[in-house]
Amino acid sequence: MSAVLCVVCPRVNACDHSLPRNYCTQRRCSSNNKLSSKPSFSSGVSAYSRAVANLSRSSEERVYEVVQKQAALVREHRRESELDLKKPVENDGTSTGTTDWNRLNEAYERCREFCADHDNTFYLGTLLMMPELRRAFWAISVWCRRTDDLVDGPNATYTTPKDLERWEKRLNDIFEGRPCDVYDVALSDTASKYPIDIQPFKDMIEGMKLDLTKSRYENFDELYLYCYHVAGTVGLMSVPVIGIAPKSKASIESVYNAALALGIANQLTNILRDVGEDAIRGRIYLPQDELAQAGLSDEDIFCGKVTDKWRSFMKGQIKRARMFYYEAEKGVSELNLASRWAVWSSLLLYRQILDAIEANDYNNFTKRAYVAKAKKLISLPVALGRALKGPSKLAS
Template sequence: MTDPHAYCQEKAASSGSSFYYSFMFLPPERRQAITALYAFCREVDDVVDECHDMQIAQAKLDWWRMQVAQIYDGAPEHPVGQALQQINKQFPLPREQLLEIIDGMQMDLQQTRYLDWKALQLYCYRVASVVGLLSAEIFGYTNRQTLKYAHDLGMAFQLTNIIRDVGEDARRGRIYLPIDELQRFNVPARQILDGQHSDNFRELMAFQTQRARQFYDQAFAQLPDEDRKTQRPGLVMAAIYRTLLDEIEADGFQVLDRRTSLTPLRKIWIAGRTWLRG
């Protein structure tokens, strides 16, 4: 029988994500809990990214909704569900928020374009801000203002992901950049789908980067001093992601034909330095 937490650990480690580096310094019980949450996010995200048959992907998301129900009311079959059920005793996670993450993945099945920032903001909230709110519950907080920080930090992370992955998403037929902003900067969708860089595209990406930085600044301004220590994993993640954003900008937003990334060693260095700063 698969050990649920060992499965989640392997899922997190194999992803190579910056999230993994952000909670490596946590106490064991909190690290186990956040790893289970992260593994859940990876599982449902993989449904959309790896399943090319829409009906099968829909069926898998529906199955994960049943798994969420079983976490709270029964016996989940999947190791990730089992791990979440175990950690839920110490770190109660709202059922509706786990379902909202699945709702975000559902949006990926139903649309490949977003009309404006308001429409994209709902997507970012579901797939990232909700994860931030759940993470804050696991890390611990005393001031509810910390939830505003967690919400905005999640938004900043997702915007950074969108900027980094423009080319990769376009090759899957998706453009997350709002349609009205493409029009404002005179960047036809076809140009992105064809991987054609231009000055207009760079100006569009500079605008998206400015928005992401505003959310980082907004998040940090809302983090109460008394919760700064417990919320260090988010600060670690932010340090890694902001460095990534700086690299993308310094490279002239060459995101259509490549995926900018930081080496594992650099991530560990940033993580350790940020953690020690508190």
């Protein structure tokens, strides 16, 4: 596990799992929060699910509430900035607290070192950003990595639900301006500068709780919610820092949905890449119902044999992940130019892991898919070209 949308028709074949789940949120992104007058397949499946199952809200609907909350926070921030005639917060290089300036610089420098040591690919991507933005990303990334380490790090076997509760209390202190250590100082400062909602951070902690208690996911609805908790949340944390391009005509919700899709896509890619490694720890992050439909079981995962059934199953899973990347692409073009290149680079590089899985003949049991350095370098100018194209007409 790692700590940064689908048109489905009610009559679609149950074995077609290729399309992302939350495409329908794109249709709910008008400024007045009403559904589009043009009906969509995905809005139909939501109504179909409620009418037939009459169960609790889908994972997609629950996550969309967080998207709406974050969008409302951004709108309020914009109104306050306009009324007070202040510069945009993302261009403000000063701290709003009383923290000593030298201590603050030291905090961000420690975050930079942490990122460089733990995730070199991510760190190199941040170097494509403006200095103030990269500092904020380092602070957020460090918190996410430390949170992830609670359940996947060297001392993960000693982590208890109580530890995560204490971590959440510490998170509240960070957002209230009471940092505990040097890394917390950086995140507290970042949270004071940007319209970042605390909910995605809390939701990530919920994802860590799932890893302590849950090792199987019955269907994609369950897996989607897990992917949101541990990775989709990163997208919602990041957009307030990156900012939306002034010329963008897209709704705030649609841009956040695209960021969410990128996080989901990245996590699905992690899951598909790490099937063998997760199996060693007794975890299977694949929808149980889809495995059964493909004629596969947990035992097949633990045996780790690449069969025709497995190849067919993996093709469908990869197709779904790519559809999430496709939806993410629509929103990347709406981001501020200062960070667009870095985000495009991240998307293109991570998506190539899926190509590597295919190149390994779908053997994600004993072969780890990775992207060669040469391919990474080739992707950078491609990402730059896409970044320079500017905002699209996502709102329509």
